[in-house]
Amino acid sequence: MSAGRMHPGMHPLDGDLVRRLVAGQFPRWAGLAVERWPSGGTVNAMYRLGDDMVVRLPLVRGGAKDVSMEQEWLPRLAPLLSTPVPEVLGAGKPAEGYPWPWSVHRWLPGGHPESGALSEPLPLAKDLAAFVASMWSITLPGAPKAHRGGPVASLDAETRAAVEELRGIPEEGVDGDAVSAVWEEALRAPGWDGPPVWLHADLMPGNLLVEGGRLTAVIDFGCMGSGDPACDLFPAWNLLPRGAREVFREALGVDDATWVRGRGRTLSQALIALPYYRRTNPVMAGNARHVIRAVLDES
Template sequence: MSAEQMHPGQHPLDDDLVRALIAGQLPRWAGLAVERVPSGGTVNAMYRLGDDMVVRLPLVEGGASDVSLEQEWLPRLAPLLPTSIPEVAGFGRPAEGYPWPWSVYRWLDGMIPQAGALAEPSLLAEDLAGFVTAMRSIDLPGAPTAHRGGPLGTLDTETRAAIQRLRAVPEEGIDCDAVTAVWEDALRAPDWDGPPVWLHADLMPGNLLVDAGRLTAVIDFGCLGMGDPACDLFPAWNLLPADARDVFRAAVDVDDATWNRGRARTLSQALIALPYYRTTNPAMAHNARYVIREVMGG
């Protein structure tokens, strides 16, 4: 696959297709400027629509169900959260050869934070903790199960397969034996035995927006649902430096077992992402390397 083609079965997208979809289904916005938004996202492509909207289209079939999930839950979650989240402005159907549903959202200002280059890491840690604790305090019935929100052991097969793939890429410099030992130690710990909680379940740096170092929005709720609270601890290792990690941990107020599961889940995601995206998505591969260094270094 080329650098543009992250996945088998990825549907080709361009400005002309987006213009045709808008003109055919949302004609009130026909004629507005359309421009691809650079993104390290792996499931959706985004196109700026005019000044204050963005079109979000799944790249692969697996992302299609996220469209209806967000359309159903985002309006219900928004008033319960301290941080801005995407607002659905319109939605579309398959057409023009494009096979899946898609959405239009209000544009949210902000920059994607970069690990190692945070303006206010401790304040950002507090903001992230505020979002995470607000999510897990939500009480809305009928929630789906979060993607990867179940027991840690459900990730074992995929994680071990990823470690084997990394053994075949020695230039990455991953100590696969040490990584395996950390993973196996985490698997021996107790699973979450409390009630499932609401989760964003994909708090990657690319799903966060900041301004002047502070969190302004959280985006991409395609993995949302209920599950193990450890699933929303990812920023501790995929974004925050060690001192801000301590601030985050104190503010989210989780026990040692939950913290350790969060560390293992973040490591698992990075191990899976690195061999898959190392030649097709530089942002994802770079962050995966960062996570592995942070986890294995402390």
Template sequence: MSTGRTHPGTHPVDDDLVRRLIAGRFPQWAGLPVRRFPSGGTVNAVYRLGDDMLVRLPLGRGGADDVSRERTWLPRLAPHLPTLVPEVLGVGEPAEGYAWPWSVYRWLPGENPEAGALDEPELLAEDLAGFVAAMRRITLPGAPQAHRGGPVTSLDAETRAAIGELRGIPQEGVDCDAAVAVWEEALRAPGQDGPPVWLHADLMPGNLLVDGGGRLASVIDFGCMGVGDPACDLFPAWNLLPAGSREVFREALGVDDSTWVRGRGRALSQALIALPFYRTRNPSMARHARHVIREVLADEG
């Protein structure tokens, strides 16, 4: 999610536009205050609407597709999950010069967890494993393909291109030879054993909310959800959890060696691709990519 314009072709969004959209589509909410909500993401602008709702407005076509996906699937997934997930309260249409469908959700309290500053990392690891396991058990028919849910080999060209870019940015200090070794190990790992499973497919810290005790309270932003390789939902192991809690997460899920290796490679791939793109565009995303790269390359598996 984002409140800025990061990708080419994104649509400018401001408070006045949001007020006009709400008044036109949901006049019963027209008198509620609208406040920009800070976010380090890149796909949506997010606004608080009163005390109990938020408005999410895609900044481009990719985010617009997510609106339809969440509207269709979140009500079906929610009863099967152990944590709260977004509840769609209304879907808006293009208007006022804004080109995309947008959505109103019930506000979910909590804070994004921060790597290196977790109150209860082992308990959070267990909570995350419980959520991932519950997603995997879902058997709803007609599921879409998850974003990033295909075989690891589908990421090879983009990952190698990113490593090439980072070789040309020595100030980033990425051990590109080590990154290649981890990536090639993921490519050699046996593929998914069994049918595709339901995935959130974007379990980054910005899509998790924890309560005051550091426990998982809710999971948000399901725009990448669908079915695919179970390794896709292992991202928290390297993007959030410290090494000891990483093992708690793995053991709670019962992850086999090949799936773990693919998950580590996928996490590294995403960070390698993100870093050269975001390093001058989005400091928060670039900082997180550096963290994931360090964690993966320091992980002995």
């Protein structure tokens, strides 16, 4: 991954800087080993701190508000969710030339699931549905608006621009007419007419941890907030095979309009991500290709 070219305005990070930040603000952890953790993430860098912790630092200015939001909300959400989520052990401040807030979390064991290589897809689908249902059931007031949580039409211009960009990249083999037809269907679907619900809003495989094929934790709540429940249907197409996809839908009791919006939202994210990350983040680009195939195979 060519992380240095992934976004404009990325702040340089290395282990020495992280050691200085930790030693200056959390001296009780000074001297613990610091090691960059390889990640397909696009907004934050991760550094293992000793055996039991991880330091999470924004790579770009836009991630700073996400860190502060997680520090505020994760302690309140954790007791209400079906699956473990990151525990904030320390709230770091700008220092040592690093300009944004950062966090120390307890390390959560497990690995990221890989689409096409799931050992227990049906039980995993049920685990994911239980997590999503627990998010939707939260009634804490004052939720921020979720990233991507608004109407599907708010994504229209960016999605159409991405389709046209992909038409100019023939080696990606994206059928522009076919994906446009799916997107048009999502735009025609009735919008969400219920109250906004709490969402994770970024249920990518890289934000899930599994052991023995089962969901053990959900991480990276930087996009969380309230909005259209369709935003939390991403795993149906970015991870689960067809049979498990139906188990996921049935467990959540999703109506047709929400399902169509969820498919369109997942496709939109993939279409936008593929041209942007195809040369800088193979994890994100690979998952985008998987989503496009899965959606077109279903339609």
